[in-house]
Amino acid sequence: MTDKIIYLDNNATTKVDEKVFEEMVPYLKDEYANPSSMYDFAKKSSDAIKEARVKVRDFVNAANEKEILFTSCGTESANTAIRGALAMNKGKRHIITTMIEHPCVLNVYKMLEKQGYKVDYIKVNSNGELDLEQLSEAINDDTALVSVMFANNETGVINPVKKISEIIKSKNPNTKFFVDGVQAAGKIPIDVQENGIDMLGISGHKFHAPKGVGALYVNSKTIITPLIIGGHQERGKRAGTENVPYIVGIGKAAELAMDNLEYEMTEVKRLRDKLEDGILKNVFNARLNTGIANRVPNTTNIGFEYVEGELILLHLSDLGICASSGSACTSGSLEPSHVLRAMNVPFTAIHGSIRFSLSKFTTEKDIDYVNSVIPGVIERIRNLSPYQEELAELKRRKSL
Secondary structure, rough: OOOEEEOOOOOOOOOOOHHHHHHHHHHHOOOOOOOOOOHHHOOOOOHHHHHHHHHHHHHOOOOOHHHEEEEOOOOHHHHHHHHHHHHHHOOOEEEEEEEOOOOHHHHHHHHHHHOOOOOEEEOOOOOOOOHHHHHHHHHOEEEEEEEEEEEEEOOEOOOOOOHHHHHHHOOOOOEEEEEOOOOOOOOOOOOOOOOOOOEEEEEEEEEHOOOOOOEEEEOOOOOOOOOOOOOOOOHHHOOOOOOHHHHHHHHHHHHHHHHHHHHHHHHHHHHHHHHHHHHHHHOOOEEEEOOOEEOOEEEEEEEEOOOOOHHHHHHHHHHOOOOOOOOOHOOOOOOOOOOHHHHOOOOOHOEEEEEEOOOOOOOOHHHHHHHHHHHHHHHHOOOOOOOHHHHHHHHHHHHO
C-alpha cells in the first residue's frame, strides 16, 4: 500500500476545483436564504442562480438562459428529458437509442419497453463508432425520440451528433433528439445550436463541480412534462427548493471549463497519448480497444489479454493508482462491459480491459510513474494465469 494517489478515473468523478469551492462557500454559510423568498436577504441567492444559469447557457451555447434547468445529476437530466418529451407525444411509441448508452439511459428504455414502447438499439463497429446507416433506416413516422450520447463514458469515442441531427431532421422533422452530454462536458466544445440538439444533459461532478448537481438544456421548441412535481421552481419544470451552493458550483465549473478547453485538447491529450503509447509499447499484446476512432482527449481504454481486470485494478490500487474497468455505475458487476461486448472486443481481452481517464490535474510525473509500473503489474498477474500455454503460443507467433 502507498499514501501516494494518482487519480486516473476522472470519467467516474473529478476533483472539485478550488475556485469552484471558494465560489460556493458564501452560499453554504452566510447567504443561506431560500431564493424564492421575497425579502432582500434572498436576493443574492436568487441572483446567484441567475448568474449560474447564464454561465451554463454559454457553456453549451444555448440561445437563452431560460432553456437551462438545474437538476441533481446526469441521471435526473436524462430521465427528465426522455420521459418528459415522451409524455408530451403519447401518440408515438417508437424510440431509437444505441447499444452503448450509459445505464442511466439504457435502463429507462428497458422500463419503457415494458410499457409498450418499441426501442431500436443501434449497433457500433469494432472501434465503437455508430452505424449511421442503421440509424437512418430505423427512423419512421412513429419515431418520437432519438437518444445518443455525445461521448462514451468507457471508451471516450465521440459520436457525430451534428450528422445524426441532420439525419433525424431529414427523415422526420418532428422527432426529438436527446443527447447525453455528461462525458463530453468540459472535454470538447458543446454547441447545442450548431449540432441541432433538442435536449442535452450534463453532470457537474464530471468537470470539477461537486456531486449532486446537473443541468438539462431543453430548447424553446421542445415541451416536456416535469419529472418532479411540486412548487414553481425552474419555471415549473423541476420542483424543489434550489440547491444554491451547488448551482453556483456548476456555474463556476462551466466557466472554468470553457477557459480550460484548449489545455484539455492539447496538454491533457498529450499526456493521455503518452500513457497510451507507453503501455502499448511495453506491455506484450496490449490493445487499444477503440482503434482509430475519434475520442475525447482524456480517455483511453486498453485491453490486457489473459488477465482479469479486477486483479489489475487491485494491484494498481496497492500502488496508489485509481483506474476503472468500465462505468462507475456498474463497477460492482462481474459481467463484462456492455460497451465492449457491443464492440466485439475479443474474449481474451474483454475481461482485462481498463479505462484510464485524465484531467487537468494529471501531471507528467503521474503518467511517468504509471508507465513505469504497469508492465510489471501485468507480467505478475499473467504469471498466475491459467492460460500459460495460450500466452506462450501467442508470444511464439508474435516472434515469427
